[in-house]
Structure formats: C-alpha cells, structure tokens
Amino acid sequence: MMTRLYLIRHGKPAAVWGEADDDPGLDAAGQAQAQAARDHLMSLPPAERPSRVVSSPLRRCRETAEPTALALGVEIEIDPGVGEIPTPKGLSAEERPGWLREVFQGRWRDVRGDLDYDGWRREVVEALVPRAGTAVFSHYVAINAVMSHLAGDERVLVYRPDHASISVLETDGRRLTLVARGPEASTQVL
Structure with missing residues (x-):
C-alpha cells in the first residue's frame, strides 16, 4: 500500500549561501512560511496527515520543521541523509556559490568534486523510501536530487522549489512515486 510522504523545502533563511553565516536560521518571512507549512499539513484529512517529522541537521530546516512537530506533538528526527549537498574537500565557503552555479548547469554524473554525486543523489532517495507518513524538511539541491531521480532526468536542476x-x-x-510538486519560484539560488 502506498502512503503519503511530504517533502518540504526550508523557509527563507536569514542569510543566503555565500554570506558569512554558514548555518543561518529563518528570517521573519521564513518563520511565517514554516507556520503556513504547518497549517497546510495540519489541514489535511487525518489519514493523509503526517505523523512524523524529519529534518536535515541544518538550522533553517530544523526551524521550518519545528511548528509542524509541535502541532503533531512529536520530536524532530534529524537525518543527515536529507541534508545539503556536500561541498568538495578543499573548497572554501567563498568558492561554494560558484561551484553550485556550475553544478546547476550540468548532470549528476558530471558534478566536479571528491564525491560520487550521482551516488549521493541515490542516497537521498533511499533516505526517503522508508519515510511513509512523514513530513521531511530538506534543501533545494536535495529536493532536486529526488525530483530528477523520479523523472529519470540526469540534469541536476529540474525543479525550482x-x-x-x-x-x-x-x-x-x-519505491517512491511523485504525486504533486510544490510551488516553484525564482530564488536567490540562481
């Protein structure tokens, strides 16, 4: 039997990638978005409502997940498997934005770095497979890893959540199947 799973991008952070804070929390708009996500999830019919909350270890995801976890009366389960794309060793924080722009233009198997990024994409998908009945709070690139896998598309950037x-x-x-993508928007990622 197939069970729903909700994949949620974190709310708007207080700083963007490439700025001084490498683990920012949410700004006021992001906090409102986290509450709106909670309200949407809690408005679902009881049979479709998540019963668990999983988050990337990063603060912006944890803060987005918190209102939903509180409303459900559950603890947030931290899972690095739904975390941000790993930066190659030796790449500075200042170099990361340029590297990410390059990554977004290519295919998973061609991502430059010391990691098998196509393998990382599969690991993100595998982290979701056992998560029936869960709200999973993750990141732009990790969500693209899932969406590109489900679409059978080798491109890194297939969706702009x-x-x-x-x-x-x-x-x-x-296995995972896609029911519906969430809203897309132009973001500061590109």
Whole structure:
C-alpha cells in the first residue's frame, strides 16, 4: 500500500549561501512560511496527515520543521541523509556559490568534486523510501536530487522549489512515486 510522504523545502533563511553565516536560521518571512507549512499539513484529512517529522541537521530546516512537530506533538528526527549537498574537500565557503552555479548547469554524473554525486543523489532517495507518513524538511539541491531521480532526468536542476514548498510523494517502503510538486519560484539560488 502506498502512503503519503511530504517533502518540504526550508523557509527563507536569514542569510543566503555565500554570506558569512554558514548555518543561518529563518528570517521573519521564513518563520511565517514554516507556520503556513504547518497549517497546510495540519489541514489535511487525518489519514493523509503526517505523523512524523524529519529534518536535515541544518538550522533553517530544523526551524521550518519545528511548528509542524509541535502541532503533531512529536520530536524532530534529524537525518543527515536529507541534508545539503556536500561541498568538495578543499573548497572554501567563498568558492561554494560558484561551484553550485556550475553544478546547476550540468548532470549528476558530471558534478566536479571528491564525491560520487550521482551516488549521493541515490542516497537521498533511499533516505526517503522508508519515510511513509512523514513530513521531511530538506534543501533545494536535495529536493532536486529526488525530483530528477523520479523523472529519470540526469540534469541536476529540474525543479525550482519555493521556500516552504510542499511536494507530495508516496512510498510503499520499496519505491517512491511523485504525486504533486510544490510551488516553484525564482530564488536567490540562481
């Protein structure tokens, strides 16, 4: 039996990538987006409402997940498997934005770095497969990893999820399917 899974991009952070804070929390707009995500998830019919909350370890995801976890009365489960794309070793924080721009122009198997990024994409998908009935709070690139995999598309950038955008997936514990993508927007990522 297929069960719903909600994949949510974090709310608007207080700083953008490439700025001084490498783990920013949410700004006021992001906090409002986190509450709106909670309100949407809690408005679902009880059979479709998530019963668990999983988050990337990064602060912007944890802060986006917090209102939903509080409303459900559950603890946030931290899972690095739904975290941000790893930066290659030796790449400085100042170099990361340029590297990401390059990554967004290519295919997963061609991403430059010391990691098998196509393998990382599969690991993100595998982290979601057992997450039936869960709201998963993640990142722009990780969500693209999932969407490109589900679409059978080798490009890194196939979807531009807005902040706090909620995509609906289903899983039976063995595979994922896409029900609906969340809203897209132009963001500061590109």
